[in-house]
Each structure stands twice: as structure tokens, then as C-alpha cells.
Amino acid sequence: MSEKLVLHEGEMEVMEASQFADVSAVSHAVRFDNDLCTGCGLCAAFCPMEVIAMADGRPQAVAAEACWGCETCSGQCPVHAIRIEATAQEGDAPAEASASPMDEHTRSRYREWARVLRDVLGLRWHPVAITLVRAGDPLPDVPMPEERLRYCQALMAARRGRALMMPVNRHACPDGTSILGLAPIPAKLASGELYILFHKLDSVEAAQRMVAERPSLPPRSVRATVTCPLDEPRCEAEVVAVIGTPEQMMWLSMATSYYTGHRHDFHASGYNAQCVETTLIPLTSGEINISFGCYGCRASSDVDDTLMMMGIPVSLMDDVVKGLRELGKRAIPQSRDKVYLPPF
Ligand code: SF4
Ligand code: SF4
Incomplete structure (x- = not known):
């Protein structure tokens, strides 16, 4: 995605209370x-x-x-x-799917990526294919949840095999929804007021800086989010999310550097883990990014305390998978078998 599509400090469109009902739709x-x-x-x-x-x-x-x-x-x-x-009310009917089905070549490519990630890393769950359907683009044929979910809940459901498409009227988190470009940001979030009430930041100034420093997409530029297991894709993905242990993230990070030796500048904070850190930063920067999760996704989904996340832009997946295959031949099995003496 072009950098121009990302909003920066001072560019946010704030949603006033009178507009909420228009956006809510359920x-x-x-x-x-x-x-x-x-x-x-x-x-x-x-x-x-x-x-x-x-x-x-x-x-x-x-x-x-x-x-x-x-x-x-x-x-x-x-x-x-x-x-x-x-x-339920009028206007709550499932949106019409009209996107062309995915081509078989891309589908098998994603399946092969998923196979390598799962086999070499020993992932317990599916890697997740993420797509943000842009305003004006046709919707793919993916089921919608009956009730509103948070984006992080949809992502965690996909790692367990459930594909979900969520237009704005299926999103439950006002923060994630505005960050991902489905709606403007509510005034209470833009001002930082709520973060102070939650005791998550020291001052309104700190809260406003945290909001201003995170990327977000222009309101209404995205029509729906789609999260699918990578081995059962429904449409072309933009980012692949991997949920795993720190050790698995370490190997993925090394796989990305296998041919170049480049170190990574990760952007993590503990705020807005899935929408910002796992999805939007890889999407807008074209680089992998790590996330420790956030208090929101840890409270509202089944991600446990031992897990973290990585977002990988699809444009890097061929190289990451190639590097991982090489590491999987010797480096990973040998390292996992090694027994060191305890420190003394
Ligand atoms: S906090 Fe959320 S669920 Fe409760 S009234 Fe406000 S919008 Fe509705
Ligand atoms: S106890 Fe407090 S938070 Fe609960 S419904 Fe009454 S006013 Fe609201």
C-alpha cells in the first residue's frame, strides 16, 4: 500500500457522537x-x-x-x-459477494507457505491470511460472523481455522475499526481521554502521542476485513500473521534475514497489537513486524501468555519461506537438540 494512504499526526477525522448511529448499522x-x-x-x-x-x-x-x-x-x-x-434490523443483511474466485495457482502457493511454516516451525495453529477490502472493491465470498467481533478475535478465530469477513457493522472495537480505515475515530479515543481512564498512560499528552504515532488508514477507505487460515484462503492476502512462541518468532526473524543479514527495526508497544502491529505496520512499511500482543487482545481472545505475533507482508513471503526451508535443514533441528550445561 502506498505511504500516501496512511494518516499522520493531525490528519485524523474524528467522529462526533451524532455520526455514530450512521456507522453502527446494527x-x-x-x-x-x-x-x-x-x-x-x-x-x-x-x-x-x-x-x-x-x-x-x-x-x-x-x-x-x-x-x-x-x-x-x-x-x-x-x-x-x-x-x-x-x-437485528434492516440493513443488517449479509453483503453481496461479487469478487472473482481466487486463482488456483495463488491458492496452492499460500498452502505451500502454510505447510512450510507449520512443518519447520512446528506451529500449533494456522498462519492467518489478512486482506483489507478497499472501498469500491468487490467483496469475496467469505462468511460473516452473526455478532460483532473485535478484529483481534477474528484473527484468533482464523488461526483455529475459521475464515471471517467483517464489514464495519461486524466490528465491535471502535479503536481497531478506526485504525483499519473502516470508520472515523470517536472523539473520546482521539483525545486520549479513555486511555487515561483505563490507567494505561500517565497523561493526556502521552495518550495523544501514542494515538498520533500509530499509523491508521483514512476513514471509510476500507470496506471489510478478511481473515482466513493461510491454507484455506478465500482471496488474495496482503499480510500473513503468525501466532507462536518467542522461539518460533526468532527463527522467522532469522529466515527473513537469511539471504541479506539485515537486522530488523520492530515497532511494538503493547497498544493496538493486531490492528497496528501485526497488520498495518507490515502492510504500510513492507517489512515484517513483531507484536507482544496488547491488553485488549489478551483480554478478549484466547491468545495465551506464552504467545506473540508477527506480521509478514505477502510480498516477502517467498523469501521468508525460502530462508525458513534452509534453516529447517540443519540450523533449527540442531539448535533444538542441543543441550548446554547449566550456568555456573
Ligand atoms: S460501551 Fe460499547 S456496548 Fe456499552 S453502551 Fe457504549 S458502545 Fe454500547
Ligand atoms: S454500577 Fe456503575 S458501571 Fe454499573 S451500571 Fe451502575 S453506574 Fe453503570
Whole structure:
């Protein structure tokens, strides 16, 4: 992707509360249990879409039509007094798939990449093929989830073999959705206010810098995200994500340098792991990137504490796989068999 498509500091389009309903497209009922609610106000403070307001010491859904079903409110409620229910409505029908089927040559190439990655590294799960369908491009024939998911949840589902396409009305994370170019960023995220509430950064200035330094795509430039197991691809991929142990990431990193000896400048932070670090940085830089995961994906998906991620641009995959094959002949099995004396 051209560097021009990436937004930089000061270029973000911020979504005002009045626009949320236009983007949401699936309505939700926000229900409060008044017997449990203590009136603490945390749900209103944390809702990124400004759906909830306090009135007479009680929370009210003043703009339920703008709710994205992100469950941030229910996750923050100390007494579990909130229930979010998706309610289907007109406009929620699956989008028409009209992209041409993938050609067999590309499909077998991806399968061979997946085979080498799994055999040489001993990966437990599928590598994941990632595509961002651009606005105006036809949609591939890939199933959509019935309910909204976070992008990181879709990526983790793909590593277990489930292909998913998600237009904006299937995305549950306002942060990831704006980063990936499906919608503008909500004002509460752009200002850094929410990161401070979560105690994830020291000051509004630090939060704003973190937001400004991450790449994001222009709002509405992407129509849908597609995440598939690499060995069962549905459309041409742009990035391949590998989820594995630090040792597997080490060999992948070395495979990328096998013919050149180049070291890597990884860009990782612990914020926005799957959308920024695993997807957008490889996509926009054309280089591999590593991610330690983020607190969001670790809380909302089944990625365990021992795992990390790497995003590899598809343009590098032939070389990475070639280097990995070479390392798999001697270096990897020999190193894995070596027993060193304990340090003394
Ligand atoms: S689910 Fe998300 S958008 Fe909806 S009310 Fe709760 S925090 Fe707000
Ligand atoms: S966070 Fe829970 S307890 Fe606090 S106001 Fe909202 S519903 Fe009530």
C-alpha cells in the first residue's frame, strides 16, 4: 500500500457522537439492572460512543442507536449490572459477494507457505491470511460472523481455522475499526481521554502521542476485513500473521534475514497489537513486524501468555519461506537438540 494512504499526526477525522448511529448499522439494547446498579457512573465515563449518560444518579442509554456492542461498559461495571443485546434490523443483511474466485495457482502457493511454516516451525495453529477490502472493491465470498467481533478475535478465530469477513457493522472495537480505515475515530479515543481512564498512560499528552504515532488508514477507505487460515484462503492476502512462541518468532526473524543479514527495526508497544502491529505496520512499511500482543487482545481472545505475533507482508513471503526451508535443514533441528550445561 502506498505511504500516501496512511494518516499522520493531525490528519485524523474524528467522529462526533451524532455520526455514530450512521456507522453502527446494527442496533443494540443497553439494559441496566437497577437492583444491582450503585450509580458509580463508570459505564458512562468509559463508553467510547457516548451512548450512556447519568441522570439522577442512574445510567441511561440516551443514544442506544449509536451503540457498537463493544461491551466496554459491561466490562467496567463493578457489579455486572449491564447487559448488551444485539437486535437485528434492516440493513443488517449479509453483503453481496461479487469478487472473482481466487486463482488456483495463488491458492496452492499460500498452502505451500502454510505447510512450510507449520512443518519447520512446528506451529500449533494456522498462519492467518489478512486482506483489507478497499472501498469500491468487490467483496469475496467469505462468511460473516452473526455478532460483532473485535478484529483481534477474528484473527484468533482464523488461526483455529475459521475464515471471517467483517464489514464495519461486524466490528465491535471502535479503536481497531478506526485504525483499519473502516470508520472515523470517536472523539473520546482521539483525545486520549479513555486511555487515561483505563490507567494505561500517565497523561493526556502521552495518550495523544501514542494515538498520533500509530499509523491508521483514512476513514471509510476500507470496506471489510478478511481473515482466513493461510491454507484455506478465500482471496488474495496482503499480510500473513503468525501466532507462536518467542522461539518460533526468532527463527522467522532469522529466515527473513537469511539471504541479506539485515537486522530488523520492530515497532511494538503493547497498544493496538493486531490492528497496528501485526497488520498495518507490515502492510504500510513492507517489512515484517513483531507484536507482544496488547491488553485488549489478551483480554478478549484466547491468545495465551506464552504467545506473540508477527506480521509478514505477502510480498516477502517467498523469501521468508525460502530462508525458513534452509534453516529447517540443519540450523533449527540442531539448535533444538542441543543441550548446554547449566550456568555456573
Ligand atoms: S456496548 Fe460499547 S458502545 Fe454500547 S453502551 Fe456499552 S460501551 Fe457504549
Ligand atoms: S458501571 Fe454499573 S454500577 Fe456503575 S453506574 Fe453503570 S451500571 Fe451502575
